[in-house]
Amino acid sequence: MHLEVVGLSKSFPTRRGSVLALDVVNVLVAAGEFVCVVGASGSGKTTLLRLIAGLEQPSQGSISVDGEPVIGPGADRGVVFQSYTLYPWMTVAENVGFGLKLQGVKRQEREARVDYFLEIVGLERFAKALPRQLSGGMQQRVAIARALAAQPKILLMDEPFGALDVQTKEMMQEFLLDLWRRTRTSILMITHDVEEAVFLAQRIYVLTSRPGRVKGEIVVNFPSRRDYSLKRTSAFQEVKDKILALLREQHGLTYSPS
Template sequence: MHLEVDNLTKAFPRRGGSLLALQNINLHVETGEFVCVVGASGSGKSTFLRLIAGLEMPTKGEILVDGVSVKGPAPDRGMVFQNYTLYPWMSVAENVGFGLKLQGVSRRQREQQVAYYLEIVGLSEFARSLPRELSGGMKQRVAIARALACQPKILLMDEPFGALDVQTKEVMQQFLLQIWDQTGTSILMITHDVEEAVFLSQRIYMLTARPGTVQEEIILDLPKERSDYLRRSAKFLDYKYYIMGKLRSDENVPLAV
């Protein structure tokens, strides 16, 4: 899998002109990588991810997955949003299998894939439950299972843990790393939480304030095995405060730590 973002620019029309949200973004993600994009609110992070998902079209530039230009949503890109986006009238299993059903996957194969991914996310016993019966962390596990069930080439995540409390958020971060290790799926995740980005990813792209553009790419020299002890290590803290300093000098606004 190779995701290439080439000179991506996005402007939104408005009265008297246009609002330039993103300008000349260049970025890539390779097979099996975990990459994060960080920036404060208003830097265009969510717009950027929606463009890669095919939910918005660029004003200029191009997005390619394995050399094929993105023209709209497709199964090669799975999407996980912050607010779960589960169908409240569907069971957990039905939510996970919804994308497969849209793709015309047979009922038997669909049931097998749903069972497999529910086991991966540790929710097999909740297959018949409704979303309202689940905690926030469990709902997000369902959303991740639904995205993975379609076997995308890359998983796109839009601040997936932003609505969770601190303790649940840290549990979900460890869970996501476990899923990433088990499936080998490429992940591109946006977040305003610098510590989260350093803890999870192998590379980080920092976006400037509007219009968002890549300020710097950082390759993290940290062990693949990430534990809570790592958060207190000197190297981890150096990365964290370096990135926060760069972003704050550009944004002049507070960032989550």
């Protein structure tokens, strides 16, 4: 397996005692696979991603990438957050190349990689622009290009389109699918949007709320080439309904598709 999360638990201390955020979570992502994790607020989705990114340490369990244990942040994992986290005083090209510069990549190779990934995300004409001159969707493309430029083994995404309007969000979802097909970078994406997960993923993990446990694992058997007509099909709705039923089941509710 490419990314392997085994028996992962995470507790946080509070004034009233320890709070269990994640409880014995197991997640696998194969090389080149697109996997989503869905769950309501309080399910520990972001905590899970931060643990895999090496930004937090687990209370129990293990995380490894290609057999190497995760003990902190590393170049093998690129991270894209909901906020664009771009440096406002740097140009688009400088933002994309910033991590490479920190890694000591020589200027000629750095510039070549920056040019390549700006072309991949369709922003080569904006290399000299500042972030404030770009739309929200374009800024997120820059953030994705920056993460990919370091050539990570897996791209970790935390609600990357959550701050975008509906139309831009849909365009970015199609963009991300096309990017994944072309680069075959492994992706683990956190989202609360069930429809987004079904549209993008090959497999979906459903987490319960507080503490986060894997309630179910859903295989999405749609072709990798997808467009928005897929959302109008009965097969798409069946997968979506199955996930919504799992999410409601934990609260003792039943789900009846309309």
